[in-house]
Amino acid sequence: MKKIVALVLALALCLALAMTASAEGSVYYLNFKPEQDTQWQELAKLYTEKTGVTVNVVTAASGNYETTLMSEMEKSDCPTLFQVNGPVGLANWKDYCYDLKDSEIYKHLTSDAFALKDGDSVLGLAYVIETYGIITNKALLEKAGYKAEDINSFAKLKEVADDIQARKDELGVDGAFTSAGMDGSSDWRFKTHLANMPIYYEYKADGISSTEAIKGTYLDNYKAIWDLYITDSTCDPALLAAKTGDDARNEFLAGKAVFFQNGTWEWGNLSSMGAENLTMLPIYIGAEGEENQGLCTGTENFWCVNGLADQEDIDATLAFLEWVITSDEGRKSMSQDMGFVVPFDTFTGEYASSNALVAVDTAMTAAGKTPVSWNFTTMPSEEWKNGVGSALTAYAAGTGDWDGVVSAFVDGWATEYKLAH
Amino acid sequence: MEKAIKKYWPVFLLPTFAAFVIGFIWPFLWGIYLSFHKFVTVSKTTFVGLDNYFSVFSDPTFVSAFWFTAKFTIVSTILINVLAFALALMLTRGLKGTNVFRTVFFLPNLIGGIVLGYIWQILLNGILTNLGLPLLALDAKYGFWGLIILMCWQQIGYMMIIYIAGLQNVPGDLIEAASIDGATSMQTLFKVKLPMVMPSVTICTFLTLTNSFKLFDQNLSLTGGEPAKASQMLALNIYDTIFSRSGAQWKGIGQAKAVIFFLLVVAIALVQLYFTRRKEVQQ
Known part of the structure; x- marks a missing residue:
């Protein structure tokens, strides 16, 4: 009898584990x-x-x-x-x-x-x-003697950033751009969001919306903007592998950098800086016709x-x-x-968003700028992004060269596309 | 007592057995079944035969992860056991403060692998930066030694406790007899103590070998497989195959990798057990 009781108890335990409620x-x-x-x-x-x-x-x-x-x-x-x-x-x-x-x-x-x-x-x-671009500390930019409206091309952006970097002690900043951290909490800003730029221009030039093999026509531009991010930066490029998203945000919040590539989702974290001090610049990479380029929206x-x-x-x-x-x-x-x-x-009306960074985007679109679409949804896999990310990190630290990035970008795309289909 | 056990064995055995079946046997059988299928969720599968297994061997990352894992396992097993044994010897000599030291060495083992990985990442990166060397995520060589340091730090204390237990069980009269016969302390160590603690050696090598081979948490948090998978171990490779690939076929391939991985672990463990068991002596 006791044996049976024991068995029943044991079974009840199993059953209790397997029970699920349904409604x-x-x-x-x-x-x-x-x-x-x-x-x-x-x-x-x-x-x-x-x-x-x-x-x-x-x-x-x-x-x-x-x-x-x-x-x-x-x-x-x-x-x-x-x-x-x-x-x-x-x-x-x-x-x-x-x-x-x-x-x-x-x-x-x-x-x-x-x-x-x-x-x-x-x-x-x-x-x-959502929209992303280069979130800019307007007050600091003006202190350096520039206006956000005047920056309308990669050349101009580079000129401003280089100048701020050169005068960083005078301006009280650590660098023009926040650290381009390649830790997992931050690397998506570059291996995914920034990588969207060369893809966008290539799709546009070829009149396509996705591809099984990317040509990498605009990779030199990708290199240019990445070089700018890591040179005119708050930290030594060799340290980027360990820099996190929080690091970059804190540098920006503390006014230690003027530019911060990120998106409207950061509003909650940045709103304490005040809407009047913030704006967002398009990510210029030096492609033709970029003076009409808007923010990346998708x-x-x-x-x-x-x-x-x-x-x-x-x-x-x-x-x-x-x-x-x-x-x-x-x-x-x-x-x-x-x-x-x-x-x-x-x-509509009162249910439009109160996000100040969103307002920047709305204003730009109203002014006739063409929003950059989000083409990273067509990237062949997570694996591809990781490959590009590793190559970018190695390039920044000097343990790899740019060819590594090109190969991860172009060859990696073809390989990954084939594997995923 | 024996009668009571005979009578009540289901009470003691069945709950654990049920847990074992639910948590181990059943998922294991499911896993083997799934390795022959293409699936996104395990309740909706399509049979693909041996395709998944063929894909595993044409995946270069799996092979390179295997070699990285093998190297790591060999180095860490040797280092951990030698150091743990050395510590155990030191702490069985009746020195002052022995218990404090035992506790101190054992403590790292109580912290989870993920947390340890992140803490050591900060520490090691700090050192590498000061030395002007590439960070952990940039050079697989540093990633490798970083993992070794981390695993040693975490595991030595645990293995030390097992060795201490073994050393304390070496009969005093044997050691006394050896010293009367004129054995040096080295001879006593290698001819008397070591053969007597062989059972502990068996357990410790088994634990370190399988732990190192199956290592996941520390690998994920310390290096994450960077740079470009060069410091990726097998378990992380399997995880990556299943979760960072797009498309249904990858889950099956990852599952096939997991089955192969299981067979490897079993084979290695059995070989190791066979060899160390042979060295065990009767008192």
Whole structure:
């Protein structure tokens, strides 16, 4: 008898481990942006109070989204709403995406450019538009005797940066540019965002929007801007391998550097400097026609609805999303609290973003500058980015040469493209 | 007592056994199954036969990671065991403050590998900068020795404790007999003490060998495989294959690598056990 009791107890232990709860018609959002976790949690709670539908928001740790998504997707109550970063990310998940062609939210999208499509089906919708460039400390720039408006080409940018670098002691700065850190927390600014520039101009020259083999036409320009970043900098280029994103931000916040390549998402960290002291310059690389070049604007955040979830969960998710982009609470949260520029036609007037860096972009576009599109979503893989990053680091430190970067960029692209397709 | 064990064995065994099945056997079988498939999530797979295994051997990064791992394993196993044994000898002599030192040497082992990796990265980079040498992420040679230093620092204390336990179990009369017979302290060490602590040597080499071969956390945080994968070890290579590649086929290839990796670890461990076991003596 006791033996049986023991067996039962042991089995109960196993069962308890394997038990999972399930509910009908609920939403499970696997959020990508840790900095907006609180706002999503609040929205979810509010929606549940209003409608009684359970909304569960889980945020993946920074840099672990893909891993978290993979394991969460296995569960019986898997995420009904997740995100991919563009066409390359979609390659992994397209069999899991619900076709949003007939959904209400798709009808609110301001432009088809913000939808991820596969043939006729609409698999992902962008929910935030972001912009990056060279964030500039206006006050320091003026102290050095320059105006942001006058910098309209690579030559001019280099002239200003070189001059600031030469007079750094007089100006009280450590360098013109913040450290171009190549630690994992910062290297994406160069191996992904800066690398977008030569890709953008090459695509533009060739009239294409993606390629299986990049030619590297503008790599000399890439070298020029990278040289500028690492020479007119706050630190010795040999130390970049260990410099972090926080290092660069702190240098900028402390007024130790004038230029900081980053994007609108940094607003929350920089707002203490005051909107009047900040502006953003386009990243000039010396390509022809760059005086009309605007900031780099695009997105790598696309909502996807899990097509393998139960139909009632899919419906609940679509209803939730519709509420988020049409209700006052949802719109206020996304535009004001999260500071997003949201590409749905319901975000106008008071629901436009209050982000000062976004305002710079709006002004530039209004002045007739052409925004640079985000082509890094077509980079063949993470692996390719890492290869370029390693080569850039080695080049900066002098342990590698520029040919290494060229080879990682051009040959690496062809190899990685073949491997991924 | 024996009767009670006979009666209640399920209470003691089954929960652990269940945990072992859930946490080890089942994922392991799944892993083997998945290595023959193409998948993004493990509930939706397509059979591809041996394709994944063929791809593994045509991947140069796997082979170079293997050699890096092999070199690392050899150097760290020897260094850790020799140093740990030396420390154990010193700390079994009844010197003053022995317990304090034992604790001090054991402490690093209580800190997690990821944290240690980042701390040592700062320390070593600081030293390299002062010496005007390339940083850890720029030269695989420094990455390699950095990993060795880190692993020694972390593991020596633990192995030392095992050796101390072994040394304390060497019967005093044997050592006394040896000294009466006129053995020098070197002879006592190599002919009496060392054969007597062979079981500890077996355990310690097994632990260091497999730990070094499977090393992941420290590798990830100290060098991250930089520069350009030159300091990447096998476990990190597998992780990279699965998570930093785009496209469904890579998960299967990574899984196939993991199965090969498992076989390698088992083979190495068995060979090592066979050789050190043979040297063990009966008291």
